[in-house]
Amino acid sequence: MSTSTLGNPPRSMAQFTATTTRAGRLTMIIGLMVSLSGPLYLVLFADLGVTASALLTAFAAVAGTFFIIWLVEPVT
Amino acid sequence: MTSPAASPETSTDVLAVANMPLLWVSALGVFLVIIVQTAIYMKAARRAGPGVGMDRHDLRVSFRSGAVAALGPSVAVVIVALSLLALFGTPGVLVRIGLIGSVAYETGAASIAAGAAGAELGGPGYTQTAFAVAFFAMSAGGAMWMLATLLLTPVLQRSEKRIARLNPLVLTVVPGAALVAAFLSLGIAEVRISAAHTTALVVGGASMGLAAYAASRLSLPWIREWGLGLSILSGLAAAYVADQAGLGLGIS
Known part of the structure; x- marks a missing residue:
């Protein structure tokens, strides 16, 4: 890493953090919605005989196993 | 496979549902989001580089190192993705693996x-309905992961700012210490699984150490950069050899 061309480190990093935080949050929310659109279409409109109780049971089973990891992994 | 007249509750022709056009649109949308996010991050890094003493060459090296380091974990993900194709169809697998990659x-x-849902993946009870339920639960679970990240990241950022105000030196030490701790924790977790896992860990670690030493002694930074990929490959090769020698879990 060269150090001879140092500009304004705090301001550069602050801009970088601001841009990536804003863009990261926005793209993540869009990705979240897009990723759920397919499964939601299947269970709501594809007429596959899916019941709400089956969805809840399956989600509860996944949550029971992964709930702690959902919280811990993003932090670590 | 069952006849086209079968109902979703009885039809095991899962791929007929799993390859619906809307699921393809969703998969392409996810990849578009990933590409856009990557482009924004790279542009932000290029803009911030000069201010923190990184010229274009440094940035190129960093991007390349990141790409090389991602190859190993990606290979494992691709192998699993291939095995899931018959169960969840191409678009479903692309969305899941593209987003979480775990x-x-x-x-x-x-x-x-x-x-x-009362079915076994790929088994006789794995009907179109069971697929839809499983795919929804998987996706909703993945969404929770992302939601936790979205909610917890600002909390962590606030803590980081508070620590920086109290003692800026902590922030220069903590990220490095956290990386060492994270990789040690991941590495130690492998040791208890089998001797083959330990062998892969030791060989991979030794290869990276050797590459870092050679890069420093010979003043050739590219060795350190490519050492990441090399250590991943040597770890994989060591795991294969150790498994063939009967040190693994015997999973074929």
């Missing part, structure tokens, strides 16, 4: 969700 989560969640 082999352990995707296979675990798929199996648990299908089980809760």
Whole structure:
């Protein structure tokens, strides 16, 4: 890493953090919605005989196993 | 496969549903989001580089190192993705693997969700309905992961700012210490699984250490850069040899 061309480190990093935080949050929310659109279409409109109780049971089973990891992994 | 007249509750022709056009649109949308996010991050890094003493060459090296380091974990994900294709169809697998990329989560969640729907993945009870339920539960689970990240990141950022105000030196030490701790924790977790896992860990670690030493002694930074890929490959090769020698779990 060269150090001879140092500009304004705090301001550069602050801009970088601001841009990536804003863009990261926005793209993540869009990705979240897009990723759920397919499964939601299947269970709501594809007429596959899916019941709400089956969805809840399956989600509860996944949550029971992964709930702690959902919280811990993003932090670590 | 069953006849086209079968109902979704009885039809095991899962791929007919799993390859619906809307699911393809969703998969392409996810990849578009990933590409856009990557482009924004790279542009932000290029803009911030000069201010923190990184010229274009440094940035190129960093991007390349990141790409090389991602190859190993990506290979594992691709292998699992291939095995899931017949169960979840190409668009479903692309969405799941593209977003979370966690082999352990995707296979675990798929199996648990299908089980809760009264079916076994790929088994006779794995109908179009069971697929829809399992795919929804997997995706909703993945969404929770992302939601936790979205909610917890600002909390962590606030803590980081507070620490920086109290003692800026802490912030220069903590990220490095956290990386060492994270990789040590991941590495130690492998040791208890089998001797083959330990062999892969030791060989991979030794290869990286050797590459870092050679890069420093010979003043050739590219060795350190490519050492990441090399250590991943040597770890994989060591795991294969150790497994063939009977040190693994005997999973074929």
